[in-house]
Amino acid sequence: MAAERILEVQGLGKRFGGLVALDGVSFHVDKGSIFSVIGPNGAGKTTLFSCLVGSQRPTTGSILFKGRELAGLRNDQVVELGLVRTHQIVRPFRDMTVADNVAVGSLFGSRHRRGADARVRVAAVLERAGLAARAGALARTLSIGDLKRLEIARALATEPDVLCLDEVMGGLNPSEIEGAMQLIRDIRASGVTVLMIEHHVHAVLGVSDRVLVLNFGKTIAEGPPQAALRDPAVVAAYLGDEAGGAAA
Amino acid sequence: MKGARAWMAVLAATLLLAPLLAERGTLNDLWNVAFAVVLASAWNLLGGFAGQISLGYSAFVGIGAYTTVLLADAGWNPWLTLPVAAALAVLFSVVVGLPTFRLRGPYFSIATIGVGEAVRVIASGMEFTGGSSGLRMPSADFHFLSNYYGMAVLALLTVGVMAYVRGQAFGLALSAIRQDIDAAEALGIPSTRYKLLAHALSAALVGTAGGLFAMNFQYISPGSVFDFRLSLSIVLMPIVGGIGTLVGPVLGAVLFSYLQIKLLASPTLRDSYLFIYGGLLMLVMLFEPHGMVGLWERLVQLGRRAGRPVAGAPRGG
Numbered sequence: 001m002a003a004e005r006i007l008e009v010q011g012l013g014k015r016f017g018g019l020v021a022l023d024g025v026s027f028h029v030d031k032g033s034i035f036s037v038i039g040p041n042g043a044g045k046t047t048l049f050s051c052l053v054g055s056q057r058p059t060t061g062s063i064l065f066k067g068r069e070l071a072g073l074r075n076d077q078v079v080e081l082g083l084v085r086t087h088q089i090v091r092p093f094r095d096m097t098v099a100d101n102v103a104v105g106s107l108f109g110s111r112h113r114r115g116a117d118a119r120v121r122v123a124a125v126l127e128r129a130g131l132a133a134r135a136g137a138l139a140r141t142l143s144i145g146d147l148k149r150l151e152i153a154r155a156l157a158t159e160p161d162v163l164c165l166d167e168v169m170g171g172l173n174p175s176e177i178e179g180a181m182q183l184i185r186d187i188r189a190s191g192v193t194v195l196m197i198e199h200h201v202h203a204v205l206g207v208s209d210r211v212l213v214l215n216f217g218k219t220i221a222e223g224p225p226q227a228a229l230r231d232p233a234v235v236a237a238y239l240g241d242e243a244g245g246a247a248a
Numbered sequence: 249m250k251g252a253r254a255w256m257a258v259l260a261a262t263l264l265l266a267p268l269l270a271e272r273g274t275l276n277d278l279w280n281v282a283f284a285v286v287l288a289s290a291w292n293l294l295g296g297f298a299g300q301i302s303l304g305y306s307a308f309v310g311i312g313a314y315t316t317v318l319l320a321d322a323g324w325n326p327w328l329t330l331p332v333a334a335a336l337a338v339l340f341s342v343v344v345g346l347p348t349f350r351l352r353g354p355y356f357s358i359a360t361i362g363v364g365e366a367v368r369v370i371a372s373g374m375e376f377t378g379g380s381s382g383l384r385m386p387s388a389d390f391h392f393l394s395n396y397y398g399m400a401v402l403a404l405l406t407v408g409v410m411a412y413v414r415g416q417a418f419g420l421a422l423s424a425i426r427q428d429i430d431a432a433e434a435l436g437i438p439s440t441r442y443k444l445l446a447h448a449l450s451a452a453l454v455g456t457a458g459g460l461f462a463m464n465f466q467y468i469s470p471g472s473v474f475d476f477r478l479s480l481s482i483v484l485m486p487i488v489g490g491i492g493t494l495v496g497p498v499l500g501a502v503l504f505s506y507l508q509i510k511l512l513a514s515p516t517l518r519d520s521y522l523f524i525y526g527g528l529l530m531l532v533m534l535f536e537p538h539g540m541v542g543l544w545e546r547l548v549q550l551g552r553r554a555g556r557p558v559a560g561a562p563r564g565g
Contacts, residue, residue, distance in 0.1 A: 055434060079436035091431035093424050104424050107417045109436030158436055 003030035006193050007052075007083075007162055012061035014047050014217075021047040023217040024061070029162070029210075034184065034194045036204045036225070039214035040237055045197045046088060048214070049164050052195075053085045054078040066161065079109040082161035086154075086168060088197070090147040092139035099135040101150055102126060102157045109158025122157065129153035129183070145176050152183065156192075163187060165196040169203050181207055201229070213237070255495045256407060259285070263400040267393060277509050279396050279464065282403040284501035286457040288485035289406045290450040295483065296492035297410075297419060298446050299426030301357045304344070304364030305482045308337040308451045310371060310473040312458025317383045317468055318376070326385070327398075330459045337455025341447040349443045352429070361476070368474035382469025385462060395464040402460065406453050411494055413449075422446055426492070477522060484525050488532050490541030499540045 007029040014022040022044045029035045037045050050056040052063060054075045063070040065083055073081075084105075093101050102122045110121075126132045129149045134142065139150060148168055155163055165184070169177050177200065184207055188194050198204050204211060204225055211228040213221040221231040228234060266278050287305065294300050312333035319329040348359045372380040413419045421442045424432040433439050462468050472478075485504045490496020507524065511517045517524075536542045 053434065055430065074438070075433040076436045076438045079434065084436075085434060087431065087434070091428050091434075093427040093431065095427060096420075096423060100420060104420060104432070104437065105435045108421060154435055 003033070005029065006031040006066060007195070008064040009052075010062045010064070012048070012051060012063065013059045014044075014051055014056065015059045021217050022051065022058070025212075025214065025217070025219055026061075027212050027219070027222055029193060029195055031161075031193055032188065032191065033209040034188055034196070034207050036208040036211045037195070037197045037214060038199070038201075038204060038211060039220075042216075043214040044217040045214055046166060047217075049085050049166055049197065052078075052164060053083060076108070079158055079160075080111060082111070082159070083164070084109060084155045084158045084160040084162075085164035086151045086166055088166040088170065090144075090151045092142070092147055092150055094138070094140040096139055097136055098131055098139055098142070098150055099123075099126065101139055102131075102153050105154040105157030106159075109160075111159065125153050125157045128186070129156065130179075144171055148172065148180070149183075152187075156187070160192060162193045162195055165194065165198075167197050167199060169198060169200045177203060205229070252411070252494045255498065256411070259407065259498060260404050263403060267396065272392070275392070275396055277505065279399050280509065281502055281505040282396075282399040283457055283461060284481075284485060284505045285403040285498050286399070286406045286453055287482045288489065288497035288501040288504075289403075289410050290453040290457075291482045292486040292491065292493075292497045293410060293413065293422075293450040294443070294446045296486055296497070297414070297426065298422040298443060299492075300349070300443055300446075301483065302360040302447075303357050303476075303479050303483060304360035304362075304367075305454060306474050306476065306478040307340065307344075307364050307367040308454035309458040309461065309478060310367060310468075310470070311337050311340055312455035313462040313468045313473045314371065314377055314383065314458075315455075316459035316462040317385055320385055320388075320462075321383070326459075326463045330456050333459035334452040334455045337451040337458070338448045341451035342444055345444045345447045349440050349447075361479075364474070364476060364479050368470050368476070371470040371474050378469070380470055382467060382472070385466045387466075390466065392464070395460065399457070399460050399464070402453070402456055407494070407498060409449070409453070414494065418442070418445070480522070481525065484529055486539075488525075488528050488539050490539035493538070493541045496539050496541040503540070 005028045009028065010026050012022055012025045013020070025048065037048060039045055047056065051058040052070065054070060054073045054077065058071050061071065065081060068081065070078055070083070093104065099122055102125050103118060106118050106121050106125070123132070126135050129152055131146065131149055131153055134146060139147070142150060152165065152168060169180050172180060181203055184194055184196070208225045210223060211225045212219060213228055213231070213234045215237040220233040220237060221228045263278060263282055266275060287309070291302070291305055294302060315333040315336050316326060316329040319332060320326045344363050348356055348363065351359055371377045377383065421432070421437050424437055425439050425442060429439050458473060461473065481504060485500035486497040487500070488503065489498065489500025508521060511521045511524070532539055
């Protein structure tokens with residue numbers, strides 16, 4: 001089937017002074033798919049997300065989202081169009097309740113914010129993320145697993161078309177990882193396209209439709225997960241060119 | 249927030265009923281309290297709710313005061329100058345906010361010191377502002393009691409607006425901006441727009457208070473309304489009282505006005521008030537960052553524990 005391209009990135013580059021964090025990265029994401037970005041530390045994955053949502057301005061290239069150019073827009077404008085990200089290091093509003101944290105996404109990020117049913121939508125998102133029981137708790141009292149769920153719940157509350165997840169499985173134990181993978185599949189099943197950065201190879205193989213591998217800001221492989229991970233360039237990046245290099 | 253409502257009722261009753269009971273000297277002191285409540289609570293909207301610590305708020309007092317005097321000199325009824333005073337303060341807040349809100353944390357605060365000082369220097373140097381000797385209101389009718397009620401109503405209005413904002417989406421946005429501005433933007437909050445709104449709303453209230461200040465004192469100069477020490481007091485009151493809370497700025501304002509009245513009455517202490525404010529600030533920072541409100545809550549909790557000395561009793565909500 002010829003899938004619709006919801007996101008199309010062309011020649012994306014980002015420089016910090018003399019450091020090239022992203023160097024001409026191009027890829028596209030099909031609507032309704034799960035697309036993973038992997039690569040060693042410092043490969044430019046998080047910078048890629050920052051450029052997509054507009055918290056950082058790309059130096060070159062274009063980002064077409066539902067046919068609209070995103071490069072140059074502010075983060076809050078991108079969110080309103082339907083592209084939202086989570087942060088690898090969770091950034092809850094610690095002195096707010098869990099419900100208020102989610103309400104921020106629902107009231108400001110969603111295009112349906114005018115509706116008087118914000119509370120209802122917040123309750124539904126909390127239920128979906130498995131946080132309903134903690135709705136009234138201050139975010140500062142949550143465990144790391146719950147904080148990761150809250151980070152996703154807030155982003156979901158903005159009712160995105162594309163959800164960018166930055167290493168949501170880092171620091172979780174195996175059973176929590178199973179739960180997170182199930183949550184990601186559920187999110188896709190609800191019609192949201194998922195773009196995720198992930199270190200956990202098992203999780204990437206388990207849920208992704210396609211994988212983009214970055215190293216030193218450049219694309220070194222792209223394709224279905226099994227094939228991409230077997231690509232010689234990818235093996236070299238992770239294990240070193242010669243045997244005995246440090247494994248990731 | 250039942251506690252806050254009770255405090256507000258006490259404030260409203262005191263300010264509105266005092267003219268029936270108290271004599272002129274006490275009412276003068278209460279006018280000062282009401283003035284301080286407006287400044288502290290309005291500053292708290294931007295500084296407390298949104299976490300943007302501005303050290304340049306005397307600029308709004310001064311702009312409001314000068315607007316009122318200049319228009320009254322041109323023959324306006326002083327009361328009708330107040331909306332203009334508020335509007336010019338708002339305009340100035342936007343002009344200043346657009347560049348300075350690009351700065352974060354202490355850099356923003358330092359920039360606002362510069363803005364406040366620049367306005368003072370300009371007011372001291374211009375001819376139409378009367379230079380450093382300032383301006384006098386036209387000697388028309390002076391009604392202390394109307395001035396008193398004007399400031400009392402403005403103080404209650406200010407506190408009411410703050411209570412309202414806190415329960416709205418706007419208040420939630422400011423809180424998100426204070427706690428993590430990047431996360432706030434990542435969830436769709438246009439942070440600069442909301443900071444400008446908070447700045448403008450508080451500038452309108454402070455500018456109006458500046459106009460009322462001119463009406464009551466009849467004489468203004470850069471040294472009285474554009475003074476950096478005024479900016480400093482405006483910051484210290486909410487911090488000592490309890491930054492970001494509803495009641496805190498009011499408590500801080502009451503304490504500061506009381507101290508100022510006592511200190512000004514004593515010739516040996518009249519020049520030492522900044523020293524005492526500084527000491528208070530250090531005590532708050534070191535021992536109770538939530539100010540007098542935090543101290544109060546601690547006492548209440550202590551009292552509760554003392555009244556129910558059951559070992560291992562679960563702590564209620």
